[in-house]
Structure formats: C-alpha cells, structure tokens
Amino acid sequence: MSTNPYPVDSATRTCCGGIGTHTRTCSTEPAAPAGASVIDDWGSGGEDRRVILGHDRHVIDSDVFVSTACIQHRDGRIDDGTTGDEGPSVYLDGAPASLNSDQARILAALLLESAALIDGWVRR
Known part of the structure; x- marks a missing residue:
C-alpha cells in the first residue's frame, strides 16, 4: 500500500491550487x-x-x-x-x-x- 503524499487539507491550500496538488514542499507564503x-x-x-x-x-x-x-x-x-x-x-x-x-x-x-x-x- 502506498502512502498518499498529499495532506488531507490540500483543498484549503492557496499555495498550489488545491486538491491533489499540495505537497510538503509547497510554500505557505502567498505570492x-x-x-x-x-x-x-x-x-x-x-x-x-x-x-x-x-x-x-x-x-x-x-x-x-x-x-x-x-x-x-x-x-x-x-x-x-x-x-x-x-x-x-x-x-x-x-x-x-x-x-x-x-x-x-x-x-x-x-x-x-x-x-x-x-x-x-x-x-x-
């Protein structure tokens, strides 16, 4: 079984566009x-x-x-x-x-x- 690299809260992130695109390396600073x-x-x-x-x-x-x-x-x-x-x-x-x-x-x-x-x- 593989581990999901995307946190559950990825839909709430503005750093990377939302669901399925947020990773641990995304910046938390808004552009x-x-x-x-x-x-x-x-x-x-x-x-x-x-x-x-x-x-x-x-x-x-x-x-x-x-x-x-x-x-x-x-x-x-x-x-x-x-x-x-x-x-x-x-x-x-x-x-x-x-x-x-x-x-x-x-x-x-x-x-x-x-x-x-x-x-x-x-x-x-």
Whole structure:
C-alpha cells in the first residue's frame, strides 16, 4: 500500500491550487500580486495582513511619479475595500501642477497603466 503524499487539507491550500496538488514542499507564503515591488512584513497592514507597494512609475524630467498599493491577507487574497479596509489604490506624488504637455501625456498613460494593474488585483 502506498502512502498518499498529499495532506488531507490540500483543498484549503492557496499555495498550489488545491486538491491533489499540495505537497510538503509547497510554500505557505502567498505570492505577491503582479507588479509588486515592496512587500512589507506580516502585520504591517493589520493582523495577518501586509502592505504591498507597486513599482514607482516616473514622469520624465520631473519629480512626479505614480505608484500602487494594496493590502494582502495571509490567505493570499487582496483586500478589495468592501469591508471598510483600504482597497488597492493608485498614488500620485510630486508636483503635477507644473507639467508640460508631453509630461502630462506620460502621466495620463502611467495613471491608466496603474489603474489597470490594480484592477487585476481584485474583481469588482
């Protein structure tokens, strides 16, 4: 008789896709969402949660940049903001009031790119 290499609780694991695919070597850390740049420690976004920051996207020849952020739960899901917590966000930093037309177009493209990224983190 062979021994089943999959623990009974494999259906509850997000690390490897569930039934029949969980093994003892699977990571228990959920993967960060696409575009993650800075992954804080667990607890930084509250109990069993962490803050994830996306890459900064810079507007040429200015101090303006766009970034993204979200809260990830230990089970891997990204907080969508419907429970009173902060959902994924796009942040704008710098002095966008003083951009030329080329820089403004770049900023618009960066905002759209960042919005599409966070839309992929949660279903609305």
